[in-house]
């Protein structure tokens with residue numbers, strides 16, 4: 001909470017008279033900051049302070065001279081809100097900072113940190129970006145930020161967490177539209193690769209002998225040739241599901257929504273029609289296990 005002093009409102013954490021530069025927020029709050037700190041931590045301020053000062057009487061541009069000039073400077077309007085400065089300045093000055101509340105807040109500060117060219121705060125924010133909470137709740141935005149800042153490990157981690165999302169859902173359009181095609185393409189490729197590779201795997205006769213070999217006869221009586229339409233319908237339903245949710249964690253499970261699909265029930269209940277046989281067409285547990293094996297072999301991250 002800003003405090004008023006001598007008709008001016010200083011932020012309580014940045015009111016020391018020993019600090020020789022005064023920054024002013026868009027709300028008019030003043031922040032006293034040591035000029036040497038700004039000069040050494042921000043490329044923007046370094047450039048600004050090294051610009052020729054109108055009142056200078058020295059030709060030298062040594063740090064001492066630059067700082068001497070700054071001390072003559074009055075308040076500097078930084079055109080950022082208190083909300084931003086209350087977060088960014090502690091990072092610049094090495095002060096304790098409270099935890100990040102929302103990704104909106106992180107993104108806002110990161111944008112200004114980039115504008116101010118401040119590697120220290122950016123590095124600090126980078127480590128907070130991949131907290132489990134943010135990764136679970138907003139993986140797509142983290143992916144977009146990580147790609148923008150060219151942070152490959154964070155982008156890979158975030159790409160894995162996006163696999164719960166259907167990128168075709170219109171709710172994601174605002175984030176996708178802000179990304180460059182160069183950044184977006186690897187993510188689309190990952191989602192598509194999982195879907196397409198899954199289709200190839202579940203069509204494999206080696207992995208699913210009963211369903212995909214033709215002809216294949218009832219394993220119990222050895223007489224009836226299997227009619228695999230229930231397996232084909234289940235495969236189609238699984239393909240649509242992995243297209244919607246590329247993580248595939250809803251597939252190959254004995255309990256849960258996909259276990260109750262009409263296509264699943266029909267497939268597991270399909271039996272040999274030969275009188276007196278009645279053998280099940282497919283081994284449900286072994287087939288589910290094989291479906292999980294297929295899912296587990298799919299790529300999990302973008303390629304960097």
Ligand SMILES: [Zn+2]
Nearest residue numbers: 218221272277
């Ligand atoms: Zn049979």
